[in-house]
Every structure is written in C-alpha cells, then in structure tokens.
Amino acid sequence: MSVPVFSVRSLCVAFRRRGALQPVVDGISFDIEAGETIALVGESGSGKSVTALALMGLLPRSLAETRAQSIRLGDREMAHASAAQWQKIRGAQMAMIFQEPASALDPVFTVGSQIMRALQRRDACGKTIARERAVAALAEVGFPDPGEVARRYPHQLSGGMRQLAMIAMAMAVRPRLLVADEPTTALDVTTQALVLEKLEALQRRHGTAVLLVTHDLGVAARCARRAMVMYCGRLVEQGPYAQLYRRPRHPYTRGLIDAVPRLATGGPGHVRGIPGRIPALSAWPQGCHFSDRCERADALCRQQFPPAEEHDGVRVACHHPL
Template sequence: MKHLLSVNNLQVHFKTFAGEVQAVRGVSFDLTAGEAIAIVGESGCGKSVTAQSIMRLIPSPPGRYVAGEIFFDGENLLPKTEKEMEIIRGKDIGMIFQDPMTSLNPTMKVGHQIVETLNKHTDLAGEAGKQRAVEMLALVGLPNPEKRYGQYPHQFSGGMRQRAMIAMALACNPRLLIADEPTTALDVTIQAQILELMQELKDKLGTSIILITHDLGVVAGFASRVIVMYAGKVVESGTTSEIFYQQRHPYTRGLLASVPRPGQEIRKKLSPIAGRPPDLIAPPQGCAFWPRCERAMLVCREVQPDLVRLSDTHLVSCWLTHEYASKGATIRS
C-alpha cells in the first residue's frame, strides 16, 4: 500500500543555553491517503515538534534536523529549500495551529486572510477568490458567511476562530491536514463540534488528517490509528481499538486512567501519572518512562527497549512484552 506520508527515524534537537534538547528522538510512522490518525501524549513529549517538522516550520537556529526522512507523496521534504516548501505549505499540506487568536492576523479581515492563501497557491483572484472564501466559511459551518467574510478575528468567538482556521487550511484542498491541538481552550460542546466537522470534511474531501492532542478521550471515534509518544519517542502505536482495549505500555494505560469515561462513578478519583517527564537535555539511558513506572524492572533502567510488533498494526516499546518479563524478572522495589 502506497503511503501519502512516511516519517522515518526523525530526530530534531534544539540548542539552548543549558544544552541541546533532544525533542524528537527517532520517530517513525506512516499515513495512507484518506486516513485519520492521532498522535497523543503529555505536553513536551514531541508531538507538536513532529507536526511542525512535517511542514518544515522548525526555526534554525535554535532547531536542527539531526537525522531522518519525511517523505510526502514520494518526495523527501527535509532537503527541500524554503522556496520549495512555500509551494507545498497550504497547497498540499494544511495546518491548524493550537491558538487561532495568535495564528490569525488581528489587523486583517478573516475573509481577506483566506483569499491571501488562495492568491498564493491558485489562480483564483478578485470576486472568484472572495466567493471561494465565502464557500469555505460556509463549509465549516459559520452562520452568515458573507458577513463573517468582512469581520476581524476579535469579532469571532473561540470556536468560530477555530472554524475560520480550518477554512483557511482547507481552502486549497490540501491532501494532508495537520491539526495541532485544535480543541485546546474550547469547551466540550465546541470540541465535539470541531471534531465532528473535521470528520465530515475528511469523508467529503478525502483529506488525510493527523490530529495532535494530549487527550486520548477526544480521539475515540475519530482516528483509525493512535500513536502514543513519550519523551520524544513512539512508545506504542496501533488501531484505536488496540490502544483503548489492548494497550500494553504502562504509559498508555496511565493516560487512559487519567481520562474520565462514560458511566464512571462520579465520586471515583482519576489516577494521574505520578512524577514528571525526563529532562531531554540528558535523556535516560534506558526506557525514559522507568522512573514513573510502577512495573519497572532493572533492565528498563539500563537498556532502551525496541519497538516490538504484536500484530500487523500494533507496536509497543516495553520490556514487559519480553518473554522473560513474566518468568521471574526482578522488579524494582
């Protein structure tokens, strides 16, 4: 099966006064045309850096691509020049950023910002560009799109600004849409509406989607596959069903335990993951999760586990999947 996107052993570092932060440490995954996947994990695990790397938006300095490949439609994006990437951004790959208020230009009318994207990547201009912008605002469910076309971002609510960002990202019919925390700071009702809208657009337009989120609860029913990241690495990946019902990594289980579920007793406390993520200036020698893992073994501290394939779709990086783990392995006290 041909992949629309293939990320292979991506490594991204940032130079700081304290040292070099290893933000992404060998991430690999694939995406087929028309598929929706989710990348989940705590803040600081490398999700957004991975997403921005696909768009080649990492500023250099301080960031640098240490190793890896990012193939989009068979072409490696990493060697491309900035001028070549400007053609791809917006036209072939669109992105919805975390905060629409800071991503939208407060001095320009929303409709004009969409037309600006159309002018750069298509032949639409003048009245034709305006009509296309109005159509996009209507497509994302904004009421009275003709009026909204001439309004400024501050005249939109948070949910409306997010919809406007989606309209801008989809204006040129990109084949890939990257949604970086698109529901952050929105109430649960608007969150559901935004996710439902993205699902409808995927079904109608056949757009592939990468959803970046820290909340596993929002991916159920949206993504076909889930990639779990921790400390700059992929620790588990699989179908949504495998991640929710057959998860094998303690970190994945911790994420699920910290999310309220339908039918759960109101008074039952959630179980947050104890401790804090490691310092990526000097990552642990072994598994990065071992200091927070209740089932950590001595080997976890010393050796980084490989990604083990449990099925055609399910991979996990954990020593607990080893054949000796259940046969007398020494567990840390």
C-alpha cells in the same frame, strides 16, 4: 499497494542550546493513507507539537536541527528540502491548524482576506474568484452568514468561531495532508463537538489525510482509527486505537487511559493518575524515559531504551509489556 499520502522515517529533532544539541524528538516513523486520521497523543511536554512543526518544515533552522531518513508527501521527498521548497508545499499540499487561532490568525486583516491570500498563493486566482471561494469555505464549515464572517477581524469572533475559520482556511486549499495541533484546546465541550464534526465532514468530503495532535484521549477515540503514543520525544506504542484502548501494552498508555474518567476501564471510580511528572528535557532518564515513573521498571529499563516490537498488531517499545 497504494502509496501513502504522507510517510515519515526516523524523524529526529534537537534544539540548539549553548552551542550543543538537546534531543527533543527521536526516531519517529509512520505512514498516513488518504482519508485516514492518525492521532499523536501524550502529555504536554512530550514533543507532540515539536513533531508537528518539524513535519511542516516550520522549525527555524537557527533554533533546531531536524533530520530524517525520509519525509515523503506522495512521491515527493522532503527530508532535505530547502526553505523555499517547503514554502511552496505549505498552504498548497500541506496545511496546519494551530492550537491558538487567536495568535495564528493575523489581527490586522479580516478573516476573508486571509483565506483569499491562501487561495491566491496556491492557485494564482483573481480577487473576485478568491473572495467567492473564501466565502464558500466559511459556508462549508457551517457559518450561517459566511459573508459577514469574512468581513470580520479575528478579535470579533469567539474562540470556537476562530477555530472554524482556521479549519476553513486550511481546507480551502484542498491539502493532501492536514496537521491539526490540539484543535479543541480551551473550547467548551459543545464547541469541541461542533469543531470536530465539521473537521470530520470536510475530511470525508475531500479525502484528506489528517495527523491529529492531542492530549485528549476522548478526542482521539472519536476521530482516529490509529494512534501513536509519545513520551519524551519517542513513540512508545502505536497501532489501531480500539486495540490500544482495549489492551494497552505499554505502561504509559495504560496510565493515560486510567487517568481519564470517561475512558478508565473500571469507571470513574477507578481513575488513577500516573505517578510523578514528565521530566524536563535536560533531565530525561537514561534508558527508557518512562522508567522513573513506571512500577514495572528494573535495571534493564534504566540502562537501555527498548526497541519497538510487534505484539498482536501493535508496536510497543517496552522491555516488560503488559
């Protein structure tokens, strides 16, 4: 049996607030195989981006406590890695695309020089080779004049071009795992399609494992073979995406699908929002965190968080699955 490229067991994150720890992410476990895309989906505020940052070792220890039974990249255990060890792994074997490339890219350096720095840190190559590889990386994501783009500063590029430049930078180092945090946010539909097309092509070419963090179920449907549904820091359902869409077992997953016009099973006329809103960290309900918005909730749901159980190939954490 092949070893997963990336494996996580019981990831927990808590923010430090007024001398106490506030849980934000609780008990996340999953594996990703080479060349596979897994989507982490949920509403804004569900803990998706915090999970992504924790998996990259990017949460400041002064602000958050991150614990896990295991975080493995291939056969390398990272759960108790030091900041220096994480620094060696990031930008070499793991890379991340951020949802705001305008703030993620350094405004005082050209796009090409930023890609060169990433390559030189990974391979210790000279400037000439790094420059050639940076231009090649920009060409690989579809820029017709990659040399010109390499000489530009981030503010001289459109939103879509900046996102493509971020993809070029991340994939130039040939990472084993790519974490893509909302890569199509704030892009128009046409540009979204282009960005996803280039990302998928690079993934197929290099066999990269991708964790796709998104609130857009349409993006997840296009890119991911498997999906994990997160609500208030916990995975409530996970399994093959097609199966989750055809027959969601958790009421929250059903609500997410019914709230999207192009995915709602009854068509645009059957769009239905989820009652209420995702609660603030300090107001998470006891028991199942979705109980205050769920029409199926009873006293048990409000008192005890349900364990994840297997139902027809899908793992769902619900006392009363659909």
